[in-house]
Amino acid sequence: MTSLYSRELEIAQLAVQRASILTKRVFHETSKGTVSKDDASPVTIGDFGAQALIISALKHNFPHDEIVAEEEATELRAYPPLRDQIWELVRTTSLDDVAAEGLLGGGIKDADAMLDIIDQGNSKGGKVGRVWTIDPIDGTKGFLRGGQYAVCLALLQDGDVKVGAIGCPNLPVDDAAPLTADIGANATDDEGRGVLFSAVIGQGATSRPLKAGALAEGRSISMKPLTDMSNASFCESVEAGHSNQSESAQIAQKLGITKQSVRMDSQAKYGSIARGAGDIYLRLPTSKTYQEKIWDHAAGDLIVREAGGEVTDIKGNRLNFGVGRTLATNSGVIAAPKAVHSQVLSVVQEVLGVK
Numbered sequence: 001m002t003s004l005y006s007r008e009l010e011i012a013q014l015a016v017q018r019a020s021i022l023t024k025r026v027f028h029e030t031s032k033g034t035v036s037k038d039d040a041s042p043v044t045i046g047d048f049g050a051q052a053l054i055i056s057a058l059k060h061n062f063p064h065d066e067i068v069a070e071e072e073a074t075e076l077r078a079y080p081p082l083r084d085q086i087w088e089l090v091r092t093t094s095l096d097d098v099a100a101e102g103l104l105g106g107g108i109k110d111a112d113a114m115l116d117i118i119d120q121g122n123s124k125g126g127k128v129g130r131v132w133t134i135d136p137i138d139g140t141k142g143f144l145r146g147g148q149y150a151v152c153l154a155l156l157q158d159g160d161v162k163v164g165a166i167g168c169p170n171l172p173v174d175d176a177a178p179l180t181a182d183i184g185a186n187a188t189d190d191e192g193r194g195v196l197f198s199a200v201i202g203q204g205a206t207s208r209p210l211k212a213g214a215l216a217e218g219r220s221i222s223m224k225p226l227t228d229m230s231n232a233s234f235c236e237s238v239e240a241g242h243s244n245q246s247e248s249a250q251i252a253q254k255l256g257i258t259k260q261s262v263r264m265d266s267q268a269k270y271g272s273i274a275r276g277a278g279d280i281y282l283r284l285p286t287s288k289t290y291q292e293k294i295w296d297h298a299a300g301d302l303i304v305r306e307a308g309g310e311v312t313d314i315k316g317n318r319l320n321f322g323v324g325r326t327l328a329t330n331s332g333v334i335a336a337p338k339a340v341h342s343q344v345l346s347v348v349q350e351v352l353g354v355k
């Protein structure tokens with residue numbers, strides 16, 4: 001008997017692998033075709049290209065599913081040279097395993113079809129039916145800085161995350177490697193780096209080497225049992241504008257955490273704590289108006305929970321992915337092993353003055 005969501009999982013993992021190949025090609029280029037979006041955040045040819053490849057694979061396999069993806073093609077329609085640069089990448093990126101590439105439906109017809117595909121990620125989301133959510137490059141600022149980033153994909157059914165996959169080309173492949181955002185002295189050498197995290201609801205979480213073809217053998221991952229807070233390592237954003245770093249330092253001190261926080265871009269944080277490299281992930285609001293995006297958290301939320309963790313916002317509520325493209329009813333994120341989550345939450349609430 002095949003297990004629930006086995007086909008969705010396979011396609012999600014392969015789609016993330018293929019998109020990751022494209023992002024790696026851009027990562028190693030000095031010019032990444034960066035454009036500034038309306039909210040002044042950056043997007044690169046890697047983000048657009050990865051989104052096109054993932055949506056194309058999803059539409060081939062699950063034509064009736066809705067898709068909520070981060071990027072849209074308006075800018076590319078207005079500026080053909082950028083479109084052409086992306087098309088060149090998309091046209092020449094494929095998995096090196098013919099059967100696996102076949103499962104994703106092969107390539108895209110032409111540059112205009114690519115733009116239409118990118119724009120198919122415009123669903124409003126919501127709590128009804130099957131909705132995929134895509135962050136083609138999460139941590140674009142880290143990607144541009146030469147740091148960590150992630151290619152993220154999740155399937156929601158009636159607002160609940162059922163399948164999640166996160167490709168982290170720059171994390172150590174070894175689950176037992178120490179927690180660090182560092183990618184080593186030689187950023188052009190991929191040796192020992194590249195991991196694909198995944199989970200299906202009720203079936204646990206897995207990591208495997210991020211390959212360029214067929215999927216590698218997976219291994220089960222779980223959070224580290226945390227018995228002594230003084231040994232805990234916690235991670236947070238590199239960007240001070242994404243998470244309040246002075247409040248997190250106060251929280252860590254009150255919890256008795258002695259280690260410096262590890263600052264890491266993207267959902268690589270969720271993957272890192274899920275495999276026990278780190279223990280706690282704090283994301284503390286920097287403004288009252290910012291709404292977290294569902295594509296920034298869906299896959300990570302499931303992977304951490306399936307690895308034995310608990311994920312809530314600062315009010316202690318589970319993240320609610322069924323209210324649209326954003327987590328409009330949540331504020332911040334606290335991810336920690338189940339056994340200590342309530343302890344962490346109460347200190348967060350004390351420091352932030354949350355009732």
Ligand SMILES: Nc1ncnc2c1ncn2[C@@H]1O[C@H](COP(=O)(O)O)[C@@H](OP(=O)(O)O)[C@H]1O
Binds near residue numbers: 236241265267
């Ligand atoms: N003011 C803000 N508060 C929290 N998150 C923000 C933010 N502004 C942007 N972000 C989100 O932070 C994500 C990166 O998270 P992190 O800091 O953990 O690396 C960005 O994803 P993208 O890089 O996909 O745009 C973006 O969606």
Ligand SMILES: [Mg+2]
Binds near residue numbers: 043070140
């Ligand atoms: Mg972005």
Ligand SMILES: [Mg+2]
Binds near residue numbers: 137138139295
């Ligand atoms: Mg993101």
Ligand SMILES: [Mg+2]
Binds near residue numbers: 047138139140
């Ligand atoms: Mg992104």
